[in-house]
Every structure is written in structure tokens, then in C-alpha cells.
Amino acid sequence: MVSTNTDDGFVVFDGVQKSYDGENLVVKDLNLSIAKGEFLTMLGPSGSGKTTCLMMLAGFETATNGAIRLGGKEINNIPPHKRGIGMVFQNYALFPHMTVAENLSFPLEVRKIGKAERETKVQRALDMVQMGDFGGRRPAQLSGGQQQRIALARALVFEAELVLMDEPLGALDKQLREHMQFEIKHISDNLGITVVYVTHDQTEALTMSDRVAVFEDGRIQQLAPPDELYEQPKNSFVAQFIGENNTLMGKVEKIDQDLAVVRLDNGDLIDTVPVNVSSVGDRTLVSIRPERVEFNRERLLPDAHTLKAEVLEFIYMGDIYRTRLRVAGKDDFIVKTRNAPDQRRLKPGEMIEIGWRPQDCRALDA
Amino acid sequence: MTDATNSPSTGPMLSADGTPLKKSLQIALRRQKLRALALVAPLLLFVLVSFIAPIADMLFRSVENEIVSETIPRTVIALEQWDYQDGNAAAPSDDIYAALYVDLSEAEEFKTHTRLGSRLNYETTGMSSLLRKTGRGIGRMDTDEYTKQFEALDPKWEDPAVWVAMMQSPGIADILPETASAWQSWQRIVANKNDVLAEEQPEDFIYTMLYRDLIAQPASAIAAYSGSGAEMLQAADSAVDGFEAISLREQFLDIDKDWADPQIWGTIKAFSSPYTAGYFLSSVDLQLTPAGIEPQPENQQIYMLLFGRTMFMSMVIMGSCILLGYPIAYLLSNLPLRTSNLLLILVLLPFWTSLLVRTSAWKVLLQQQGVINDILVWLGLVSDADRLVMINNQFGTIVAMTHILLPFMILPLYSVMKTIPPSYVRAAKSLGATNWTAFWRVYFPQSVPGIGAGSILVFILSIGYYITPELVGGTTGTFISNRIAYHISSSLNWGLAAALGTILLAVVLLLYWVYDRIVGIDNVSLG
Numbered sequence: 075m076v077s078t079n080t081d082d083g084f085v086v087f088d089g090v091q092k093s094y095d096g097e098n099l100v101v102k103d104l105n106l107s108i109a110k111g112e113f114l115t116m117l118g119p120s121g122s123g124k125t126t127c128l129m130m131l132a133g134f135e136t137a138t139n140g141a142i143r144l145g146g147k148e149i150n151n152i153p154p155h156k157r158g159i160g161m162v163f164q165n166y167a168l169f170p171h172m173t174v175a176e177n178l179s180f181p182l183e184v185r186k187i188g189k190a191e192r193e194t195k196v197q198r199a200l201d202m203v204q205m206g207d208f209g210g211r212r213p214a215q216l217s218g219g220q221q222q223r224i225a226l227a228r229a230l231v232f233e234a235e236l237v238l239m240d241e242p243l244g245a246l247d248k249q250l251r252e253h254m255q256f257e258i259k260h261i262s263d264n265l266g267i268t269v270v271y272v273t274h275d276q277t278e279a280l281t282m283s284d285r286v287a288v289f290e291d292g293r294i295q296q297l298a299p300p301d302e303l304y305e306q307p308k309n310s311f312v313a314q315f316i317g318e319n320n321t322l323m324g325k326v327e328k329i330d331q332d333l334a335v336v337r338l339d340n341g342d343l344i345d346t347v348p349v350n351v352s353s354v355g356d357r358t359l360v361s362i363r364p365e366r367v368e369f370n371r372e373r374l375l376p377d378a379h380t381l382k383a384e385v386l387e388f389i390y391m392g393d394i395y396r397t398r399l400r401v402a403g404k405d406d407f408i409v410k411t412r413n414a415p416d417q418r419r420l421k422p423g424e425m426i427e428i429g430w431r432p433q434d435c436r437a438l439d440a
Numbered sequence: 441m442t443d444a445t446n447s448p449s450t451g452p453m454l455s456a457d458g459t460p461l462k463k464s465l466q467i468a469l470r471r472q473k474l475r476a477l478a479l480v481a482p483l484l485l486f487v488l489v490s491f492i493a494p495i496a497d498m499l500f501r502s503v504e505n506e507i508v509s510e511t512i513p514r515t516v517i518a519l520e521q522w523d524y525q526d527g528n529a530a531a532p533s534d535d536i537y538a539a540l541y542v543d544l545s546e547a548e549e550f551k552t553h554t555r556l557g558s559r560l561n562y563e564t565t566g567m568s569s570l571l572r573k574t575g576r577g578i579g580r581m582d583t584d585e586y587t588k589q590f591e592a593l594d595p596k597w598e599d600p601a602v603w604v605a606m607m608q609s610p611g612i613a614d615i616l617p618e619t620a621s622a623w624q625s626w627q628r629i630v631a632n633k634n635d636v637l638a639e640e641q642p643e644d645f646i647y648t649m650l651y652r653d654l655i656a657q658p659a660s661a662i663a664a665y666s667g668s669g670a671e672m673l674q675a676a677d678s679a680v681d682g683f684e685a686i687s688l689r690e691q692f693l694d695i696d697k698d699w700a701d702p703q704i705w706g707t708i709k710a711f712s713s714p715y716t717a718g719y720f721l722s723s724v725d726l727q728l729t730p731a732g733i734e735p736q737p738e739n740q741q742i743y744m745l746l747f748g749r750t751m752f753m754s755m756v757i758m759g760s761c762i763l764l765g766y767p768i769a770y771l772l773s774n775l776p777l778r779t780s781n782l783l784l785i786l787v788l789l790p791f792w793t794s795l796l797v798r799t800s801a802w803k804v805l806l807q808q809q810g811v812i813n814d815i816l817v818w819l820g821l822v823s824d825a826d827r828l829v830m831i832n833n834q835f836g837t838i839v840a841m842t843h844i845l846l847p848f849m850i851l852p853l854y855s856v857m858k859t860i861p862p863s864y865v866r867a868a869k870s871l872g873a874t875n876w877t878a879f880w881r882v883y884f885p886q887s888v889p890g891i892g893a894g895s896i897l898v899f900i901l902s903i904g905y906y907i908t909p910e911l912v913g914g915t916t917g918t919f920i921s922n923r924i925a926y927h928i929s930s931s932l933n934w935g936l937a938a939a940l941g942t943i944l945l946a947v948v949l950l951l952y953w954v955y956d957r958i959v960g961i962d963n964v965s966l967g
Contacts, residue, residue, distance in 0.1 A: 134866055154869040155878075167867035171885045180881070181871035232872065 083107030090140035118289030160229030168213035175209035345432035357440035502938035514539035609667025706730025719939035769853035832914025849894035856890030
């Protein structure tokens with residue numbers, strides 16, 4: 075389903091660059107191919123260029139260089155209204171002077187579709203987002219979540235094959251957001267549409283997407299399915315941006331095909347997977363997920379390197395325990411453990427030994 | 441928690457100490473309310489004194505007409521018995537002339553007859569000079585014959601003290617009603633001269649009234665009087681039939697023939713009530729004549745034309761402000777903040793120069809030897825012989841006022857457009873709308889509140905505009921306000937000015953109401 079060849083994707087960015095002022099590139103050499111039916115998320119901090127990419131795809135910004143292709147056809151010079159791309163905006167952009175039904179009917183009207191057919195399609199779209207009875211309301215009379223559904227229905231009502239979503243859930247509260255994430259995902263799966271979804275919320279990206287493109291500094295830092303992104307970040311930015319992350323600085327002491335021993339700045343040795351290091355003596359930032367840290371010596375490999383750690387703080391968070399440790403001179407090292415019946419609760423002041431499986435710890439660029 | 445607060449079914453909610461909740465809320469809010477009131481009080485007073493009160497006064501002036509009944513009260517009462525009947529009226533009786541004689545004798549002392557003349561002159565030309573002339577002549581009437589005849593009968597009639605004693609006697613007003621009434625005028629005249637009543641010999645009009653009373657009253661009534669000067673009166677009563685009679689009507693006609701004209705009397709009668717619709721009728725090219733309401737003569741019908749022109753030109757100015765202001769406001773609202781602020785300053789720049797300077801600048805530009813004509817001639821578009829007439833007509837007024845009022849359209853438009861997120865138009869385009877459709881179906885409807893606010897502002901401002909039409913309007917480009925100003929400062933017909941202003945105010949309120957019904961005032965937004 076995932077295509078890596080840039081030539082046969084449904085949506086293709088081919089060497090796209092974008093500059094607003096002629097001096098700085100907001101998007102630097104973007105190459106991205108999105109398969110038909112794929113749910114791709116562009117994730118990144120604000121200013122990383124992800125929204126610009128979306129706007130270029132929608133046609134509201136022009137690419138300074140490079141080509142954007144949709145269904146094999148270059149669309150650089152096609153105005154937005156002829157691209158046939160559905161779009162859901164951050165603030166929904168429901169027309170306040172029209173009723174819900176009129177909002178949905180708008181894209182059909184401009185396509186000169188007959189009244190009877192319009193009404194059927196509007197009703198079908200409304201039913202799809204479970205808002206069948208709300209056609210006569212004005213957007214201002216709806217709650218945020220309801221407006222969100224209408225905006226989604228409006229983007230889908232004219233049967234666009236590609237739907238762009240620009241942080242559509244940003245204005246909703248946490249619970250509703252989580253609910254809507256699944257709903258959007260289900261609808262897009264059912265309809266088989268291609269979705270390009272922009273967000274700065276990594277949870278959203280991980281839960282909804284087939285693939286996630288992590289943007290930073292106008293480049294895609296990593297393009298991968300959610301699990302790969304989380305467990306095998308390619309560089310320190312991705313590692314720190316996605317999920318919680320413990321970092322330690324050190325130098326490569328010994329390097330093999332799939333194991334590198336890193337000497338931390340305080341002299342301790344640890345086992346890591348070499349990702350962005352190639353030779354002995356390289357400075358490296360070592361990344362390890364809090365839930366992969368182990369302090370039960372019996373669960374570690376017999377010859378694994380371990381570190382001494384002092385428990386600084388124990389926080390009870392319901393489903394998990396969150397423990398802050400001082401490790402190798404840093405006192406922001408986090409360990410997460412599942413709240414299981416046999417789980418041990420660490421006490422502040424306790425001295426423990428921690429370690430991990432080598433493949434969970436990644437030696438990245440410094 | 442007390443039981444009372446827990447049981448809403450038993451009467452009003454009570455607060456914890458048992459007082460009704462509403463009452464304790466009121467007490468709690470009272471301080472806040474008083475504070476708020478104290479804060480707005482200065483402005484409220486200022487507005488009351490400087491805005492509400494003048495408007496109320498203006499509204500009142502447009503119907504107020506007490507000057508006639510105050511200046512010539514006896515005449516007004518006497519005229520009640522008289523019918524005008526289309527100019528074929530019976531000549532007013534001597535009673536009416538007698539009433540006018542006393543009234544004008546007093547008015548002449550206080551010089552109020554000239555003001556009355558000015559007032560009535562608005563309705564019938566010639567009234568002003570007639571009353572001035574009569575005021576001058578009223579002291580020289582032949583009524584001194586009566587005085588002489590009474591003095592000849594008994595020299596004591598010359599003695600003011602005798603008069604004072606007699607007029608103070610009880611019952612004198614019953615037997616000598618006109619004399620008693622005239623005596624009150626005499627008292628006021630003497631008081632006005634700072635003289636002593638008992639030292640001044642009464643003027644001829646008192647003797648005239650005495651003569652009329654004695655003639656009118658039966659001898660038995662005079663005989664029944666027993667107060668001060670009873671014998672003198674009885675003696676005079678028996679002698680008065682032999683006196684030489686003076687016709688007051690003739691005396692008035694000697695001063696001016698016009699006093700025989702029923703039109704004059706008809707006008708006085710028509711405007712004798714303390715409140716009149718006359719000013720309003722004049723404002724709509726009608727007039728109140730003795731015979732009823734009639735249209736003004738054709739050559740004097742000006743106000744409906746002016747009202748119509750004011751409305752029409754205000755509409756045109758409003759329309760051109762929308763046409764010119766909308767694109768500018770759109771541009772401003774879509775530019776980056778730095779640029780739009782700079783441009784906004786340019787929009788506001790006219791506010792910082794004097795209105796007179798701007799209007800005069802248009803004079804320089806538009807006149808026949810002006811800049812624009814010069815350029816057109818230089819370009820060869822217009823021959824030197826027929827330069828365009830662009831000023832001192834409607835065109836000049838519309839151009840200058842559109843320029844002056846344009847900021848009032850741009851600012852509300854801008855502040856409304858600023859709040860329309862660009863994502864609406866983007867959404868429309870992404871849904872398949874062309875640029876025009878996106879603008880017309882999505883952007884424009886949302887900018888309508890700005891158009892509404894700007895239109896109301898511009899229309900209401902222009903409908904009452906004065907300076908610019910006065911300077912560049914010539915004769916065909918002046919507004920109703922110029923006429924109002926004329927009546928305030930030149931013709932001094934404040935009543936008519938007030939009536940015109942009241943109509944203008946009513947028209948504005950009416951349009952406001954219509955606008956509210958059609959567009960809805962809630963939709964008006966200033967940002």
C-alpha cells in the first residue's frame with residue numbers, strides 16, 4: 075500500500091522548494107509520494123513548513139521550484155478551485171451566513187449539480203457524520219465538535235479523492251479530540267479517500283496515520299509508519315519530537331554492525347544501536363524511551379552494561395508510574411513503569427541500577 | 441443550609457439570613473450600580489444639557505406660536521366671533537378694532553408689536569411694515585377727543601389719583617370691563633416707565649374704553665355702582681350719549697388702508713392659537729391661510745425640491761463612497777499590518793486637515809480655470825471655449841462630499857473586513873468556487889454589516905451637511921441644511937428652521953427604522 079517510488083504516487087512532491095522572501099527557503103527540497111487511499115500526516119513544530127506544503131498542495135501557495143503532481147498530472151498552475159481537493163480548515167471555515175445544509179450544498183452548486191441530486195448528497199454527507207438533523211442550523215448554533223463534523227462533511231460531499239486537513243482538531247477539548255480522531259480515521263478508511271493531515275500533535279499523528287512525515291526546518295526528517303517512527307527514530311530531532319525521550323551525551327567507544335558501546339561524559343559505558351554514528355570517537359546523543367528503561371537486574375542480559383541511578387521523585391499517574399532519576403550527572407532521566415500488581419514503587423533517595431536491551435537505545439547524531 | 445433555601449416550591453428563594461435572594465442581590469448590586477451611575481453622570485449631564493435639551497427646544501419651537509396671543513390677547517379673543525369666509529368676510533366690527541387699539545397701545549410701549557409684525561410677515565408679507573406703521577401712529581389717533589370731552593365734563597377726570605381710587609373699587613370690573621382690562625395694560629406701561637401710577641394722567645385709550653363701557657352699559661348698572669367716583673361715573677354716563685363719537689375703524693384705516701383688508705385679519709385669526717402647524721406646512725410647501733391649508737404659490741415651492749435633492753444626493757454620495765471605499769477597505773484588510781497601518785494613516789489624513797481647506801482645494805481643482813480643466817484643455821480633450829462646469833453645481837457637491845465622507849465608509853468596512861478570516865474565501869475556493877463566486881457568495885455577505893454601518897454613517901452625515909454644499913454647491917447643489925442655516929441666521933425665522941430640522945430628524949429616524957427592518961441594526965458592525 076505504501077509506495078516509495080515518487081513516480082507512481084497519487085500525490086507527488088518532486089523537489090519542491092518554497093521561499094516567501096527570496097532569501098530563505100521555508101520548504102527545502104521536498105520529495106514525497108503519497109499513495110492512493112493513504113492517510114499521511116505531516117507532523118512538525120510550528121514554522122517547520124508543514125502547513126506551507128499543505129497550502130501548496132491545495133493551491134493557495136505556489137511552489138517556488140519543483141513540481142507537485144496529483145494523479146500523475148502536474149497541478150502547479152491549476153487554480154485551487156479546479157483541483158477538486160477537499161479541505162478542512164483549522165477553524166472549520168464554515169460560512170457563517172449559510173445554514174449547515176447550504177454550506178454543504180455550496181460545492182455542489184458551484185459544480186452546477188441539480189437541486190434534487192444536491193439534496194440527496196447533502197443528506198448522505200450529513201448522515202455520514204451523524205448530523206442528519208442539523209441541516210437547518212447555522213454554524214454558530216453548533217458546538218465545536220459538531221462544526222468539525224460539518225466541515226468534514228463539506229470537504230467530502232463533492233466526492234473529492236484527496237482531502238487535506240489543517241490541524242482540524244486543534245480547537246477541540248481532549249476527549250472530543252480523541253473521539254474525532256477515530257471518527258475521521260474510520261470515515262477516511264470507509265470511503266477509501268487519500269488524506270493529508272497536518273498537525274503538531276504527535277499523539278494525533280501516531281494514532282491516525284498510515285505514515286507520518288516529520289517536518290523540521292523545511293525538510294522531512296523522517297517518513298515512516300507510526301511504530302517505526304516511535305521506536306526507530308532516525309535522528310535526535312525525531313527522537314525528541316516524538317514521544318518522551320531520555321537523552322545522554324557521550325562518545326563512541328566501540329562500534330560493531332548492530333552494537334555500539336558509548337562512553338558517557340561521566341565515564342560510564344552503555345550499549346546502544348548505532349544509527350547516526352559510524353566510527354569510534356564520534357560524539358553522539360543517546361536516546362532511550364522512558365518505558366524501555368529496566369531496573370530489574372534479572373530482566374537484563376547478563377553482560378549488559380548498567381548505570382547507577384538515584385531516585386529523585388516518584389509520581390503516581392494512574393495507569394503508569396513516572397519516576398525521575400539522576401543518571402550520569404543528569405537529573406531529568408525519566409522511567410515509566412506500568413501500574414501492575416507486581417510492580418515495585420521506587421522511593422526517593424533509593425539507589426538503583428538501570429539498564430536496557432541494546433536495541434532500545436539508539437546512538438544518534440549529537 | 442437552611443430549609444428555606446432547599447425548598448424552592450415554597451415561595452421565593454431566600455438567602456442564608458432569611459431575606460429574599462432577589463433583595464439581597466439587589467442590595468449587593470446597588471453599590472455597583474451607583475458607582476456606574478456616578479461614572480456616567482458627567483457625560484449624561486453634558487448630553488442632556490448640550491444635546492437633548494437643544495433638540496427638545498428645537499422640536500418645541502417648530503410648533504410654538506405664543507407671540508400672537510401674548511402680544512394682542514384681546515384682539516385674539518375678539519376675533520373668535522369673526523368669520524373669514526373666503527375673503528368675503530364682513531368687515532371686523534369696531535369691538536375688534538377697539539381690542540386691537542388697547543393691545544397695540546401696550547405693545548407699542550414694550551415694542552413687541554415689531555416682533556409680532558416679523559412673525560406674521562412670514563405668513564403674509566406686509567404685516568411687518570403695517571404693524572410698525574400702526575405702532576407709530578397709534579399715539580396720534582383722534583381718540584384724544586374722548587379725553588377732552590371727559591375733562592370738559594369734569595376736570596377731576598384729569599386726576600390720576602381719582603382713576604387709581606376708582607379702578608381699585610370692588611365691582612368696577614363688572615360695570616367697566618374694557619376700562620378695567622385697559623387699566624391693567626396702563627399699569628404695566630407706567631411700571632415699565634418707572635413712573636408712579638397716581639401721578640400719571642391715563643392715556644387716551646383708557647378714556648376711549650371708558651366711553652365704550654359707558655355707552656354699552658345700561659344706566660341702571662352704573663347707578664348701582666357705589667364705590668369711589670360713583671357720582672362722576674353717573675354724571676359721565678348721562679352725558680356720554682352727547683359725546684362726539686370717534687370710529688376706531690376709521691382711525692386705523694387712516695393709518696393704513698390695509699386694516700380694512702380681511703386677509704390681514706384672517707392671517708391674525710389663523711395664527712392666533714398658541715401652537716401652530718404653520719411652520720411644518722411651510723416646510724412642505726403648504727401654507728395655512730385664513731381659508732385653510734393651501735399649497736404655496738408655485739414660485740415659492742422650494743422645500744420639497746430641496747428635501748428630494750438632499751435625499752437623492754446623499755444617496756449618490758453614499759453609493760459613490762461604497763464604490764470607492766469597498767476596494768480600498770478590502771485591500772487594507774488583506775495587506776500585512778505594517779503596510780495597512782501606513783495606508784490607513786493616508787485614509788485618515790483628510791481628518792487632520794481643515795474641512796474648509798479640503799473644500800477650497802476642490803474649488804481650486806474643479807473650477808473652470810482650475811487644474812483639472814487646464815489639464816483637459818492641455819491634453820486637448822476639451823476645447824478652451826467649452827471648459828467643463830464642475831463646481832457650483834450638484835457634481836461639485838457630490839465630488840467634494842464623497843471625498844470628505846469617504847473615511848467614514850472605509851473605516852467601518854475595514855474593521856469588519858479585518859474580522860473575516862481569509863480561510864473563508866480559501867474554503868470556498870477549495871470547494872470549487874471561482875474567485876468571483878467565492879467573493880460574491882462568501883466574502884461579500886459577510887462584509888454587508890460594514891457596508892450597512894458605513895452607509896448609515898455617510899448618509900446621515902451627508903443629509904445634514906452644510907459647509908461643503910454651501911461652498912461648492914452653487915444654487916443647484918445646496919442641501920436643505922443650507923436653507924435651515926439661512927432661516928437661522930438671515931431670515932431669523934427660527935420656527936421654520938426648527939420645523940425643517942424636525943422633518944430632517946424624522947426622516948433620518950424613519951430611514952433608520954426602515955434599515956433596521958430590512959438589514960437589521962444588529963447586523964451593523966463598527967468592528
